[in-house]
Amino acid sequence: xxxxxxxxxxxxxxxxxxxxxxxxxxxxxxxxxxxxxxxxxxxxxxxxxxxxxxxxxxxxxxxxxxxxxxxxxxxxxxxxxxxxxxxxxxxxxxxxxxxxxxxxxxxxxxxxxxxxxxxxxxxxxxxxxxxxxxxxxxxxxxxxxxxxxxxxxxxxxxxxxxxxxxxxxxxxxxxxxxxxxxxxxxxxxxxxxxxxxxxxxxxxxxxxxxxxxxxxxxxxxxxxxxxxxxxxxxxxxxxxxxxxxxxxxxxxxxxxxxxxxxxxxxxxxxxxxxxxxxxxxxxxxxxxxxxxxxxxxxxxxxxxxxxxxxxxxxxxxxxxxxxxxxxxxxxxxxxxxxxxxxxxxxxxxxxxxxxxxxxxxxxxxxxxxxxxxxxxxxxxxxxxxxxxxxxxxxxxxxxxxxxxxxxxxxxxxxxxxxxxxxxxxxxxxxxxxxxxxxxxxxxxxxxxxxxxxxxxxxxxxxxxxxx
Numbered sequence: 001x002x003x004x005x006x007x008x009x010x011x012x013x014x015x016x017x018x019x020x021x022x023x024x025x026x027x028x029x030x031x032x033x034x035x036x037x038x039x040x041x042x043x044x045x046x047x048x049x050x051x052x053x054x055x056x057x058x059x060x061x062x063x064x065x066x067x068x069x070x071x072x073x074x075x076x077x078x079x080x081x082x083x084x085x086x087x088x089x090x091x092x093x094x095x096x097x098x099x100x101x102x103x104x105x106x107x108x109x110x111x112x113x114x115x116x117x118x119x120x121x122x123x124x125x126x127x128x129x130x131x132x133x134x135x136x137x138x139x140x141x142x143x144x145x146x147x148x149x150x151x152x153x154x155x156x157x158x159x160x161x162x163x164x165x166x167x168x169x170x171x172x173x174x175x176x177x178x179x180x181x182x183x184x185x186x187x188x189x190x191x192x193x194x195x196x197x198x199x200x201x202x203x204x205x206x207x208x209x210x211x212x213x214x215x216x217x218x219x220x221x222x223x224x225x226x227x228x229x230x231x232x233x234x235x236x237x238x239x240x241x242x243x244x245x246x247x248x249x250x251x252x253x254x255x256x257x258x259x260x261x262x263x264x265x266x267x268x269x270x271x272x273x274x275x276x277x278x279x280x281x282x283x284x285x286x287x288x289x290x291x292x293x294x295x296x297x298x299x300x301x302x303x304x305x306x307x308x309x310x311x312x313x314x315x316x317x318x319x320x321x322x323x324x325x326x327x328x329x330x331x332x333x334x335x336x337x338x339x340x341x342x343x344x345x346x347x348x349x350x351x352x353x354x355x356x357x358x359x360x361x362x363x364x365x366x367x368x369x370x371x372x373x374x375x376x377x378x379x380x381x382x383x384x385x386x387x388x389x390x391x392x393x394x395x396x397x398x399x400x401x402x403x404x405x406x407x408x409x410x411x412x413x414x415x416x417x418x419x420x421x422x423x424x425x426x427x428x429x430x431x432x433x434x435x436x437x438x439x440x441x442x443x444x445x446x447x448x449x450x451x452x453x454x455x456x457x458x459x460x461x462x463x464x465x466x467x
Contacts, residue, residue, distance in 0.1 A: 040429035045089040046077040053077075068436045070417065071424040075436065081108035083447035086433055094433035095452050097373075099443040101435075102250075102282055102307040105366075105395055106356055107447025113311050113352045120348040126340055133347035140354050141309065141319065144290050146299045147278070151319035152328055153342045157281035157306035158186030160316035163328070163336040164304050165190055165244070168275045170334040171324050174241035178232050180223040182252030182409025182439075183245055185279050185304075189214035223249060223408040224257060226264040233272050242275040242302070243268070247292035250282040250441035252409045254398020256391055262298040269301075275324070281306040281316065282441070285354065287394030288363050295393060308357075311349030314340075362446065366395035369453060370444045374399060376457035384464045386419070395444040412439065419467060426463040432456050 053060035061067045061075070068075045076088040084107055086096040099105065106113065120133070138151050154160045165188070169175055177190070185191040189210045219236070221228040223245070233240055243265055249255035269276040278300040283292040285308040293299055302320035309315055319325060327334045356362070370392035377399060381388040389404020391397065400406050400415035401423070420438040427434055435442055 041090065041092040041431065043074075043076055043088070043090055043092075047074060049077045049089060050074045065435075065437050065440065070438070071421040071436045073425060076428070076433075083107040083109075084445055084449070084452050092431065094428075094431050095448070095456055096433045097442040097444070097456075098433055098435050099445055100312060101440075102286060102396075102443050103310060103312045104445055105286060105308050105443070106311075106353060107445045108312075110311075110353070110356075112356070113349050116348050116352045117313075117345055120344050123344070125345060126343055128339065131342065131344050131347070133344050133351065134342040137309070137347045137350050137354075140351065141305070141317065144354070144358075145280075145284070145303055145305070145319065146290055146293050147301065147303045147321070148319035149322040150325035151317050152325065152336065153347075154316035154318070154336075155314050155338055155340050155343070155346075156186070156316045157279075157304065158188060158316070159338060160281065160304040160306055160318045161186040161191065161279060162188045164277060164279075164302055164318045165242075166336065167318070167320075167324065167327055167334055168242035168244075168277060168302060170327050170332075172241040172273065172275060174239055174274075175217040176219060176236055176239045177217065177241050178219045178221055178229060178243045180245050180249075180409075181220050182223060182255075182412065183249055183279070184251035185244060185246075186281075190218055193218050193220055222410070223252075223255060224261050225408065226261055226268070229265065229268060233268060233274075238273065240272060240274045242277050244277040244279060246282065247278045247280065247296065247298075247300075248283050248287060248393050248396065249409075250396060250398075252412045252439050253400055253406065253415070254391055254396065254441040255406055255408065255412065256393060257296070258407075259296060259298075262296055266298055266300075275301040275320075277302045277304070279304045283393075283396065285309060285357055286396050286443070289357055292393070308353065309350045310346045311351075311353035313343070313346040313349045315343075315346040315350060356446075363394050366444050366446065367392065369448055369450070370395060370397040372450070373397065373444065373453050373456060376453070377460045380457060380461040380464050383461075384467070386464060386467065387416070396441050397444065398441045400438065422467055423463060426466070427459060430459045430463065432459055 050060050059067045066075055078086055079089045080087050084095060086094045141151050142148050192207045192210050193215050219232045221232055247257060266276055278293055280291040280303050284305040288295040302324060304318045306316040309317060326332050329335045374390040374392050374397050378388050378390045386401060387403045388399055388401055389406055390399030401419045402415040406412050415438055417438060424434055424436060
């Protein structure tokens with residue numbers, strides 16, 4: 001592993017994952033702060049590869065938030081992952097709390113999952129025809145998720161949400177939908193309105209190329225504010241097809257709902273003939289085996305899923321009551337299709353992952369570890385005089401550099417973004433890989449040990465003492 005004292009590293013003029021842009025002038029002082037003796041990573045190979053990537057792909061990445069735009073500098077380039085750890089191309093080792101943005105709930109490259117995928121691969125990588133693995137995973141999803149009686153598999157969360165919005169409009173014969181500020185439901189045109197996640201990370205209110213006609217039937221309400229939803233219903237009587245939300249927001253950082261808010265949405269949608277949709281692409285099988293709907297005891301009409309149910313391979317799904325799902329072709333007239341949907345490799349990885357997640361005590365242990373991490377970092381930040389708030393649910397967590405609690409996206413935007421950028425860089429240099437945006441949640445895995453968490457808190461304490 002290539003390590004060097006930060007002062008020597010700076011003096012040597014080695015390539016580092018820093019930029020000289022004026023918006024992030026703190027980098028040089030952050031390096032000087034480590035002159036107390038803490039060793040930090042060097043990133044020469046990552047820099048070289050990312051420079052090449054920028055000539056080959058827009059921004060050098062395949063998904064925007066990976067580019068580190070909101071935290072500054074350039075991303076590290078990964079070489080391999082295992083368990084709770086990731087290694088970059090410079091052979092720096094990280095305790096990883098991104099977990100490929102949620103799917104790695106068992107830990108990266110679980111041996112049993114890999115063995116099962118290898119065995120399936122011997123039969124072929126894609127069939128383009130029905131296979132029994134689809135039945136197996138579908139039965140597991142239906143058994144686990146309270147709202148799901150039938151399910152359609154897709155290749156991503158975005159695809160699942162695209163199918164979902166077409167479905168709710170077809171079933172209700174209404175066009176208008178309500179979403180919430182800061183909730184992200186994929187990059188389909190209809191959803192790129194105050195969408196949080198990568199859009200917020202890049203400071204883009206919407207996206208060029210989205211026609212006004214695509215979003216005119218999308219209304220935005222404030223998360224955890226039931227009155228804002230009631231007002232939209234009142235102004236659009238008998239015209240709302242669905243209310244769509246992340247039941248725990250993971251694309252504006254980490255925001256838990258008030259139980260009364262979810263209960264109110266369930267009542268409002270029922271009373272107004274609209275559908276309630278939980279986008280559980282992130283929370284599904286992550287906060288509990290039955291998702292956020294099981295965690296909070298509120299059952300929606302339709303659910304979107306992804307991430308965990310693919311065990312680290314590309315997958316998405318949407319499901320709901322049988323009478324709703326039978327609108328989907330070929331059972332019904334609502335068309336949606338996908339060449340690689342139900343891919344045997346993704347189905348296998350999902351099945352093997354869910355087998356392990358169904359074991360007793362898994363989610364209690366995930367939440368225990370998430371609580372330990374959040375409590376430890378909040379305590380360290382408070383000790384050093386930083387405003388901070390944090391929370392967790394199952395194996396999902398987050399914190400903001402602002403006094404809390406944070407209840408909606410507007411409150412999240414008041415967090416100290418510059419401090420978060422410094423914090424992220426200094427944690428990265430010391431071997432802790434966190435989401436490169438204050439608008440993204442963190443993820444705990446079964447592979448993280450108490451020692452990993454305690455080491456993370458020790459590093460955080462050091463960093464927070466220097467911020």
